[in-house]
Amino acid sequence: MERPWIKHVVKGNPAEVNIPDISLPALFHESVQKYQNHTAMTFYTKSFTYQQLDTLIKNLAASLHNMGVSKGDRVALMLPNCPQYPISYFASLMCGATIVQINPMYQPTELLHVLNDTETEVIIVLDQLVPLIEKVKPKTSLQAIIPVSFENASKFNELLQDKGLPLPDVTINPKEDVAVLQYTGGTTGRSKGAMLTHYNIVANTLQSHATSVVKTELGKERVLTIAPLFHVYGMTSCMNLTFHIGGNLILVPRFEVDEVVKVIEATKPTVFPGVPTMFITLLNHYKENHFDLSFLKTCISGSAPLPVEAIKQFNALSGTSVAEGYGLSEASPVTHRNPIEGVQKPGSIGIPLPNTDARIVDFATGEQTLPVGEVGELLIKGPQVMKGYWRMPDETAQVIRDGWLHTGDLAKMDEDGFFYIVGRKKEMIITNxxxxxxxxxxxxxxxxxxxxxxxxxxxxxxxxxxxxxAFVVPKEGQQLKDEEITELCRSHLAAYKVPRSVEFLQELPKTAVGKILKRVLKDQIKT
Incomplete structure (x- = not known):
């Protein structure tokens, strides 16, 4: 197939990458050998070198193995961004277990669905959430609850001690063995577990690095990590990628703008993989309280579209350029990104990553490739595409056909091979x-x-x-009228696209990673 985007790969970045057939712990161990005395992660005033992190991971792996965690078992992580997350992640994988990613904000019904769907027996969880786990435990397969505390002694801390236990001796088949069960947000229908193999995630880590080789100083980058690690974007674009390049993972457990600004000023991050709400909130905060962002070299926006106006303003503020990208849980997650130098097209998701093909097909059959500029469904093919949905062969067969992942997103491609998301198939509005x-x-x-x-x-x-x-949240202290929105739209859009009604809200419903939940807005209309 034609790949018009190849000519826009930044000089010095590879158009294709070699993906080794290795496990995620093996990829991490390569970095430990190269960067053992470099800082691997920072959590407020506490830092860990790669050697220290490796020791803690091995101690926990030996303890989990001693508890009976073995190949194929599911270990759930229900934690905010904190050092215990990467430690638990790699230790569990060393045992050959599969990580089950759980949002700490889940309510009992959501939690029960994931725990029962995966038949999870071990959960590593923030101590404040233990009462919730105890409440649902009788209805699950859970055998062990391992609390994590930031302030007190906990079972987790005991398991981190070096007891001289043997390390697990496990053979991992990277292309077949599932490293992570990443549950889709459940924004459409029942939440499904995307089976991401070791090879899928290793591939996406290397593909992501390939898009910024020329701007990356190995062993020196400081990566601001606010995107939650339990979300596939934070897992790959923050944690795994940072460790692969020998960087410092700057962990922030929640997005509170004053706190985040303090962390930025203290740590001077060079890379910021964020989501639209973070960039927009930082922009608005800056207008009242100036702070320095001049040390940022690379900013990446993912998980949802970032308005073009916000991109322009943040670029002017930081002196860098926000490279918008695209991904989905089923693709580990990254498939597209705007080049970090050279041609960038604000409003587009950029070009496919190395080793990734993409095309736009018709709605009716999902097979006919459409001409440049026409809107259809975006299809993806590459080594990062999931093995399938956990225990859902019919759903898997619907979304992966002939190796192509049907994303459900409406998109178009221009003559340069840049792709533009225009919405979800289920969100497209048909009016008159x-x-x-x-x-x-x-x-x-x-x-x-x-x-x-x-x-x-x-x-x-x-x-x-x-x-x-249209649902609109005005800036703090600002008053807006319906007519101001409709008149603005009327001056830029065809009449049928202009909102027939405008509702003002104090905030929009969002997922943990900041994606606006339009399904919730639709449900409110129905009621």
Whole structure:
């Protein structure tokens, strides 16, 4: 197939990468050997070298092995960003276990679904959440609860001690053995576990590094890690990639802007993989309280579209350029990224990563490749594409066909091979027979100086079938009227794309990683 994007690969970055058939612990161990005395991670005032981190991982692996954790077992992690996360992650993988990623904000119903679907027997969990785990435990296969405390002695700390126990001796088949069960957000239907093999995640780590080789100083980068590690974006683009390049993983457990600014000023990060809400919030904070971002070399935005206006403003503020990318849980997650130098196209998700193919196909059959500029469904093929959904062969067969992952996202490709997401298939609005892509309307609304956040959905309409509705969060202290939004849209968009109604909210519902939950907004309309 033609790959027009190849000509836009930055000189010095590889167009293809060699992906070794190794496990994630083996990839990590390579970094320990190269960077043993470099700082591997920082958590407020506490830092760990690669050698110290490796020792703690091995101690925990030996303890888990002694507890009976063996190949194929599922070990759940339910933690915020903290040193215990990478330690638990690699120790469990050393035992041959599969990591089950769990959002610490899960409620009992969500938690039960994941624990029972995976038949998890061991969970490593923040001590404050232990009462919740104890509550659901009788309805699950859980055998062991390992609490993590930031302040007190805990069972986890005991397991970190060197007791002279033997390390697990496990043979891992990287292409077949599942390293991580990453549950999709559940924003459409039942949450499903994407089976990501060791090879999938190793591949995506190396592919991601390949997009920034020319700007990466091995062993010297400091990576601001606010994106949660339990989310696939934080796991790969922050944790695994940072360790691969011998960088310092600067762990921040939650996004509170004042706290984040203090961490930025103290640690002077050089790389920031963030999500749109983080960039927008930092921008608005800066206008009232200036702080220095001049040390940033590379900023990456993922998980949801970042409004073009926000990209321009953040670039001007930081002196760097935010490279917007794209990924999904089923692809470990990264598939596209804007080049970090040379041609960048704000509003696009950039070009496919090395070793990755992408194409746009028709809605009807999902097989016919569409011409440049036409909107269809985005398909992905590459070594980062999941093995399938956990115990869901029918659903797997629907989304992976002939090796191509059907993303469910509406997109188009331009003549240079840059891709643009225009929405989800299920979010496209059809009004009076015309297609409206919410992102197109949202991008216009975001240009209004008083707008903090915006989301556009389709709502039932007896005449039009669906009508365009906008939800808007004004900036603090600002007052907005419906007409200001509709007049702005009318001056930039065809009449059928202009919102028929505007609702102002104090905040928009979001996932843990900051993705706006339009399903929740739609449900509110129904009720």
């Amino acid at each position: 027979g015309y297609n409206v892509y919410p992102i197109e309307v949202e991008d216009i609304i975001y240009t209004h100086p008083k707008v903090m956040e915006a989301a556009v959905i389709g709502v039932p309409d007896k005449v039009r079938g669906e009508a365009v509705k």
